Every structure is written in C-alpha cells, then in structure tokens.
Amino acid sequence: MSITVNLDLILVKRRMKLTELAERVGITLANLSILKQNKARAIRFSTLESLCRELACQPGDLLEYIADDPNGDTQAGDA
Amino acid sequence: MPESGPLPILRVFKAGLNFVLIIGVVWGVVLLVAFFVTMAAPGRLPVWFSTSTTYDLSQAGYVGNAQLTCADPSAHTELRYLGWVKLTSRNRVYLPLVMAGYFIWLGLVLVVVWQLRRILGTLTAGDPFVRDNARRIKTIGWSIIIAVTLKTLTKFGAVLYLKRIISINGRSYLPPSYLLWESFPLGMIFVGLAVLAIAEVFRIGARIKAEQELTI
Numbered sequence: 001m002s003i004t005v006n007l008d009l010i011l012v013k014r015r016m017k018l019t020e021l022a023e024r025v026g027i028t029l030a031n032l033s034i035l036k037q038n039k040a041r042a043i044r045f046s047t048l049e050s051l052c053r054e055l056a057c058q059p060g061d062l063l064e065y066i067a068d069d070p071n072g073d074t075q076a077g078d079a
Numbered sequence: 080m081p082e083s084g085p086l087p088i089l090r091v092f093k094a095g096l097n098f099v100l101i102i103g104v105v106w107g108v109v110l111l112v113a114f115f116v117t118m119a120a121p122g123r124l125p126v127w128f129s130t131s132t133t134y135d136l137s138q139a140g141y142v143g144n145a146q147l148t149c150a151d152p153s154a155h156t157e158l159r160y161l162g163w164v165k166l167t168s169r170n171r172v173y174l175p176l177v178m179a180g181y182f183i184w185l186g187l188v189l190v191v192v193w194q195l196r197r198i199l200g201t202l203t204a205g206d207p208f209v210r211d212n213a214r215r216i217k218t219i220g221w222s223i224i225i226a227v228t229l230k231t232l233t234k235f236g237a238v239l240y241l242k243r244i245i246s247i248n249g250r251s252y253l254p255p256s257y258l259l260w261e262s263f264p265l266g267m268i269f270v271g272l273a274v275l276a277i278a279e280v281f282r283i284g285a286r287i288k289a290e291q292e293l294t295i
Binding site: 034035039041043 | 295
C-alpha cells in the first residue's frame with residue numbers, strides 16, 4: 001500500500017484512545033480500526049476533516065506516501 | 080440496508096420456489112426409480128412422445144386411421160391421441176439416452192430454482208450485491224442455456240428413434256423438417272445470455288460495493 005495512515009502515531013502523541021476518538025469523530029470503532037490498520041481503500045474528506053479537527057493536526061500528519069520499491073519492499077518517501 | 084422488511088411478493092415467490100423444488104425432487108426420484116425398475120424387470124417402459132406428429136400426421140391425412148407398425152422387436156407403439164404416440168420399449172440404447180437427457184434437464188431446472196432461492200435469501204436479508212450472487216446468476220445463465228439445448232437434442236433423439244422404428248401406413252415416419260429450426264429455443268438461449276450479462280453486472284456491483292464498504 002503506497003499510502004499509509006499514521007493514526008496510531010498521532011493517537012500516542014495526543015494520548016488518546018481509539019474508542020475516545022471514535023466517539024468524538026462519530027465513526028464506529030470498527031471503521032476506525034480499518035483505517036488504523038491501513039485496510040481502508042479510500043477516505044472521505046468529511047472523515048479526514050473530523051479527524052484533523054479532533055486530533056488538531058493536518059491531513060499530511062495523518063497520511064503518508066511510501067513509494068513502492070521495485071523489489072517489493074516499501075520505504076518512506078522523502079519527496 | 081432496507082428500511083422496511085422484504086416485500087410480501089418475495090415471500091410468495093420464495094414459497095413458490097420451495098414448492099417447485101419439492102415437487103421437482105419428488106418427481107425426479109419417482110421417475111428414476113420407475114425407470115430402473117422397468118428396465119430391470121421384464122415389463123416395458125412406457126414413454127409418451129409428442130414429437131410434433133400433430134402437424135405431421137394431420138398434414139398427411141393420417142389422423143384417425145393411421146396404422147402404426149414398429150420395426151423394433153422390443154418396442155410397441157400406439158397412436159393414442161391427436162399427435163401423441165405411446166411407446167413401450169425396452170430398447171437399451173435410445174431410451175436410456177433420452178431419459179438421461181431428461182434427467183439432466185430436470186436437474187438443471189432444479190439448480191436454477193435452488194440458486195434463485197439462495198439469491199432471494201440474500202435479497203430478503205438486504206444484501207444482494209455480493210460476489211456469491213454474481214456466481215449464482217452465472218450458474219443460472221449457463222444452466223438455462225445447457226438445459227434448453229439438451230432438451231431440444233433429447234427431443235430430436237426421440238424423433239430420430241421414432242423415425243427408425245415407426246412406419247405409418249407402410250411409409251416410414253418422417254419428422255417434419257421445420258422441427259429443427261422452429262423448435263430450437265433461440266429465445267431461451269437469448270434469455271440465458273441476458274442472465275450471463277446480468278451476472279457480470281452483479282460481479283462489478285459486488286466489487287464496487289466491497290470498495291464502498293472500505294471507504295471510511
């Protein structure tokens with residue numbers, strides 16, 4: 001997956017639990033888990049907006065592009 | 080997700096499918112047992128052929144006074160009604176073939192009914208756009224195409240059998256030439272192809288739905 005969601009990282013920084021975020025954002029815990037585990041196929045702007053609002057961050061803090069390595073490995077993009 | 084429950088008509092349809100399923104299975108089992116019992120026992124298996132002889136015999140002016148003679152020593156034929164020939168035979172080549180074709184046709188009809196029932200189940204559960212339904216609809220499409228083709232071939236097999244063994248008023252039985260192109264179920268083949276196209280629509284729909292479900 002080229003785009004990863006760094007939700008767990010920000011949650012640790014904000015000292016917030018996933019259940020609390022789920023309540024504040026109004027998304028089910030199951031859906032938030034899908035997002036956290038990088039299993040989501042797409043994210044709505046409205047969801048991104050709610051997450052950024054509650055976590056006081058920018059979309060760039062949540063999402064990261066990792067270039068696909070031709071050998072199959074992935075590495076953090078620095079572009 | 081549906082806000083209300085399933086439509087009452089769906090319940091009626093499901094009950095109808097259950098009825099057809101039960102009748103079909105019972106009918107198949109009874110016929111199968113009857114077939115093997117009569118083939119094994121010294122008795123003869125009566126088979127009724129319609130074979131479009133209504134047209135054939137009435138054209139030839141045979142109705143009412145046709146004299147049927149039979150070349151097969153194991154068979155006996157009677158012209159029963161207008162265009163209906165009753166054949167009792169122990170022929171071990173043609174009849175099992177015709178019966179096998181019939182049973183496969185019956186089996187495929189039951190497969191269609193069963194798959195429809197399963198699809199209906201997902202519909203009443205409120206989640207019809209699943210990959211399994213695409214597969215089921217595809218099965219239905221192929222079953223329709225194979226079943227109608229097989230039934231037609233079986234019919235021609237029966238006609239060819241009658242042609243070989245039956246003579247009417249001393250002349251050999253000639254199946255009408257229009258039989259092949261007119262009775263070949265092109266309409267049903269098109270229905271089968273349309274169902275296959277719908278299966279493809281469902282496959283794509285199921286993929287889009289799965290994607291939509293993973294959109295947070």
